[in-house]
Amino acid sequence: MLIRIPKPWEIPEREATPESAFNEFVSRRDFIRAGAIGAAALSVPGLAAAAAQRNPKFTLDRPLTDERVAATYNNFYEFNQEDKTAPARLVGNFKTSPWEIEITGLVEKKVKLDVQELIKKMPVEERLYRFRCVEAWAMAVPWMGFPMKAFLDHVKPLSSAKFLRFVSFYRPSEAPGFMKYHWYPWPYHEGLSLAEASNELAMLVTGIYGHDLPKQQGAPIRVIVPWKYGYKSIKSIVKIEFTKSQPPTFWNNVASTEYDFWSNVNPKVPHPRWSQEHEKMIGTGERRPTMPYNGYGEYVAHLYGRGKS
Numbered sequence: 001m002l003i004r005i006p007k008p009w010e011i012p013e014r015e016a017t018p019e020s021a022f023n024e025f026v027s028r029r030d031f032i033r034a035g036a037i038g039a040a041a042l043s044v045p046g047l048a049a050a051a052a053q054r055n056p057k058f059t060l061d062r063p064l065t066d067e068r069v070a071a072t073y074n075n076f077y078e079f080n081q082e083d084k085t086a087p088a089r090l091v092g093n094f095k096t097s098p099w100e101i102e103i104t105g106l107v108e109k110k111v112k113l114d115v116q117e118l119i120k121k122m123p124v125e126e127r128l129y130r131f132r133c134v135e136a137w138a139m140a141v142p143w144m145g146f147p148m149k150a151f152l153d154h155v156k157p158l159s160s161a162k163f164l165r166f167v168s169f170y171r172p173s174e175a176p177g178f179m180k181y182h183w184y185p186w187p188y189h190e191g192l193s194l195a196e197a198s199n200e201l202a203m204l205v206t207g208i209y210g211h212d213l214p215k216q217q218g219a220p221i222r223v224i225v226p227w228k229y230g231y232k233s234i235k236s237i238v239k240i241e242f243t244k245s246q247p248p249t250f251w252n253n254v255a256s257t258e259y260d261f262w263s264n265v266n267p268k269v270p271h272p273r274w275s276q277e278h279e280k281m282i283g284t285g286e287r288r289p290t291m292p293y294n295g296y297g298e299y300v301a302h303l304y305g306r307g308k309s
């Protein structure tokens, strides 16, 4: 079989838009296949589940995405980039427990935090959020986790810290994508300004649908920033560094003309290769108009003045 490996200059999120695949995000066949791996793909209730109360402040304008669809339609290039149902099948060797996050840079507590210990200290809650990928698919899911602000109060950034740099795991023996797509600037890395990370909406997420995160959704801990395109919501974090200047980010490194640091959801700014005016819900295929800041403008619009979008 001939699999065409994309060249470095051919960008990431391009696969999402072949029209046929686009019309039926999760095909019948994929759905049935997903069912076969369901037991492994959806993890059992864990620590995160026990503590979480739904925060009633965050309500949705659309139905929740089917749990199994969310767990089997994934972007996680450390595992696979051609087939969104593949990460769920390829996470078998990925060890997500025990798991430490290194806290470093311009911060009082330069420590290694065990994720399960951290969760015990944090105000874990459930929030229903919209989620919008830059490829123009969307979902709506109940995340469990804690406000990033609570984490910041715990580790105490220095006054010189202005940005956070997040780094994902890099263990080629546990995930095939590192070798398969060796030209990417691994490990996956992302960033937020300290003001963004302090915003009420920003979360560190450890669970979904009342249980721990399935590995393919970024276990054991990931970022969720619902007003930004999905690639800002970095999965399976091993390091958080506090910095003075804006950190480089993975997709900006790969294609700086297509993916900028801020990457706020904006229907008026098309991707160079497709419109962002509409989105399609995975599972149902429902088409909806894209909302500025993914509908979260009242929380975050004030963060963006001149030069930031």
Ligand SMILES: Nc1nc2c(c(=O)[nH]1)N[C@H]1C(S)=C(S)[C@@H](COP(=O)(O)O)O[C@H]1N2
Residues within 6 Å of the ligand: 070, 073, 074, 075, 076, 077, 078, 132, 133, 134, 168, 188, 216, 217, 218, 229, 230, 231, 232, 233, 234, 235, 236
């Ligand atoms: N480490 C890592 N984080 C990542 C990605 C990735 O490839 N690697 N993909 C991003 C993209 S493009 C999206 S849309 C979301 C998908 O999250 P989901 O699989 O939970 O829907 O994860 C983001 N975080």
Ligand SMILES: [Mo]
Residues within 6 Å of the ligand: 013, 075, 133, 134, 135, 229, 230, 231
């Ligand atoms: Mo994405």
